[in-house]
Amino acid sequence: MNYLEKLHDAVLNGNPTIAVEITEKALREKIDPHILINEYMIRAMDEVGVRFERFEYFIPQLLMSAKAMKSAMALIRPLLISEGEEDNSICAITGTVKGDVHDIGKNLLGALLEGGGFRVVDLGTNVSPEQFIEAVETHKAKLVCMSALLTTTMPGMKTTIDAFKDAGIRDEVIMLVGGAPVTHHFAKDIGADGYKDNASAGVVLAKKLLGVGQK
């Protein structure tokens, strides 16, 4: 199984073609898909996150690693489903708040969350509080990640948290906020569970708060 290290390297180096080749080969040889995910791809994406925080990796590299991981996962996921296996990964809802149509930061976070083993349901941009609540209930999500790029739309994060309180489900989810104008001060004031100024640190925080993957 030595060649599997190439899967790790393909994700780390952002090479979707090789990631797919190795995954296909491994699946033909009946290697457990969980091994591919947990021992090679998640490990690679963790390293991608670390390199991004150290400014050794930039957004294009991060996007390519995410693409490599996604391409491999596209082959693996149908197998997990056809095995009738219950997906026990934690569901995270991502979305840019109402009125805001920017999504780079949110998409980067989504990619890194997937790389971190989360099942991500992305609601896209311009997402209302009601849509966040509906998604949490439908997907039994434990994590809500809201993004805003502008000071005009940032109050939508508070409106959404308040809507969760009104619906009586605030305590059932971890709610994180991020985006260029967001600060710790703001996150604390609106009652969010946490804030980080980059996607990679956001994933580390999410894992910590949910008590998963503690090293």
Place this chain on the structure above:
Amino acid sequence: MNFKLISCEVFKHELLHCINKSNNNIDTEFIAKGIHDLNSKGMQNRIVKSIQKADQKRFDAILLGYGLCNTWIYGLVAHKTPLIVPRIHDCIGVLLGSKQKYLDYYFENPGTYYQSVGWMENTENKPIIKKRSLQRLYGMDMPQDELKAQFGEENLDYLNNAMDQIKHYSNMAFIDTGLDSQHNYQKKAMAKAEIKNWSFDVLKGSKKLLQQLINGDWPESEFLVVKPGSKVEQSVGEDLMTAVPLIF
């Protein structure tokens, strides 16, 4: 009154018009719009440099031609001279003359790209700013040939689309503040909207807030007065910002 004005260059024409109509003595300094491309701390450092110089002279107040503009304003300290800031999100609100007018249009038209004469005149950043910009820091301004060489032609569309900050935009709004030069710029903006296949709108702008800033007419609902020995802090409420004594 004797004021120092430190402002983003996007308001230059409108502010000069307001200064002509005012009895106050205004010493002006316009700073490049490009500093918005730095991180908040970088933007603050640049403006603070000008504030510190002005603080050595005897002005009655230092007027700031900026809004929250992301978060640069938080942590700003008034030392010897009061600082006056419009309580507004950014230049769009300033040019529309009211925070509420801005928010009403904004939420009715998400995905709008706003333009004004000052914006369109100052699109090209100086190399020194480009070098320190957030775009550069995160590798988002990589030239196409470099992207292609590093990641392959087959991934070019994917990367460009993922890094396109305005891919979900669908409307352009040109703010008409009644400047002489504006007709040409409005036509250019309309042509840009056409190329992008966006709808196009002209919004009636206003010099009201800028005129109030220059005149020394600073109602608390629209302006924050930061007294010496105080600093600006974020406010979650509609007032957007607040001033607190430095000891806290």
